[in-house]
Amino acid sequence: MSLNNKVIVVTGASSGIGALAARMLSEQGATLVLAARSADKLKEIRNGMMGPSKIVELDVGDDESVAAGFKEIYAEFGRVDCLVNNAGYGKFTAFDEMPLHEFEAMMNVNYMGMVRCTKAVLPRMKEARSGRIVNIASIAGKIGTAKSTAYTATKHAVLGFSSALRQEVRPYGITVSTINPGPIDTPFFSLADPEGHYVNNVKWFMMKPERVAKALVHAVRTGTTEINLPWTAGVGAKFYQVFPRLADRLSYRMLNKK
Known part of the structure; x- marks a missing residue:
C-alpha cells in the first residue's frame, strides 16, 4: 500500500515508538493524526513532521474522549485509512504487591483503549x-515473566483480540x-521500572526504538x-508454545530479570 495521502491515526504518539513511527510515516507521504493525552508533547512531535498532520488530545482510557476525538478526525478528513493502536504502559510489580486497581487501570488502557479506538474506525473501514x-x-x-502479571495479561488480550x-x-x-517487541530503549521503563533494576539486567538485549518503528511502518505498508x-x-x-514445561524450566533464570 502506498502511504501517500493516507490518513493514519497513531495513538500514544507523544513519545517513544509512536512518535518515531509517526515521523517515518510522514516522510513517506502519509497524513498523520497524532493522538495522546498531552497536547504540549504532541506539538513538539508535530514540529518535526514533514507532511500534513493534526493533533488530537485523546485519552484511550475514556469512552467519551475517544468518541469525541474520532468525531473530530472524521469531521476533518472523512476517513481513517490506518489505525495504529500504540498507546499503553506497564508496571513491573510482584502479583501480591500489585493493587487491584492497577490491574484494572492497565487493562483499561492497554486493552480496552485498543478496543475503543478500533470500534471508532471499523464501521467506516467496513463500508x-x-x-x-x-x-x-x-x-x-x-511469554510471561515474574513481576509482570498485569502487563502480560493485557498483551495476551491484545494478541487474542x-x-x-x-x-x-x-x-x-x-x-x-x-x-x-521485546525490551525497547524508550521512556516506557521510567514508569515500568523506575529503579532501573530490569533495564540494567537486560541492557545488552534492549532494542533501539528505530528498529521497532521501522517494523511498524512495514506493517502499515504491507498488512x-x-x-x-x-x-x-x-x-x-x-x-515455549510447543514445549511449555521444558521451556519454563530452561528459561526461568534467564527471563526473570525484573
Whole structure:
C-alpha cells in the first residue's frame, strides 16, 4: 500500500515508538493524526513532521474522549485509512504487591483503549472495504515473566483480540497486524521500572526504538500478520508454545530479570 495521502491515526504518539513511527510515516507521504493525552508533547512531535498532520488530545482510557476525538478526525478528513493502536504502559510489580486497581487501570488502557479506538474506525473501514489496523502488543503477550502479571495479561488480550478480529474483517479487505517487541530503549521503563533494576539486567538485549518503528511502518505498508522482535524472541516464543514445561524450566533464570 502506498502511504501517500493516507490518513493514519497513531495513538500514544507523544513519545517513544509512536512518535518515531509517526515521523517515518510522514516522510513517506502519509497524513498523520497524532493522538495522546498531552497536547504540549504532541506539538513538539508535530514540529518535526514533514507532511500534513493534526493533533488530537485523546485519552484511550475514556469512552467519551475517544468518541469525541474520532468525531473530530472524521469531521476533518472523512476517513481513517490506518489505525495504529500504540498507546499503553506497564508496571513491573510482584502479583501480591500489585493493587487491584492497577490491574484494572492497565487493562483499561492497554486493552480496552485498543478496543475503543478500533470500534471508532471499523464501521467506516467496513463500508470502504479497506483499511489497516496495527496493534502494538509485546513478546510478553506470548511469554510471561515474574513481576509482570498485569502487563502480560493485557498483551495476551491484545494478541487474542487481534487474532479473532483478523478473521472477522478479512472479507472486507481490512488487515489486522500485531507488532510483538521485546525490551525497547524508550521512556516506557521510567514508569515500568523506575529503579532501573530490569533495564540494567537486560541492557545488552534492549532494542533501539528505530528498529521497532521501522517494523511498524512495514506493517502499515504491507498488512503483514505479525512481526516478532528480535527474531530470537520469536523463536523462543514458538519453543515455549510447543514445549511449555521444558521451556519454563530452561528459561526461568534467564527471563526473570525484573
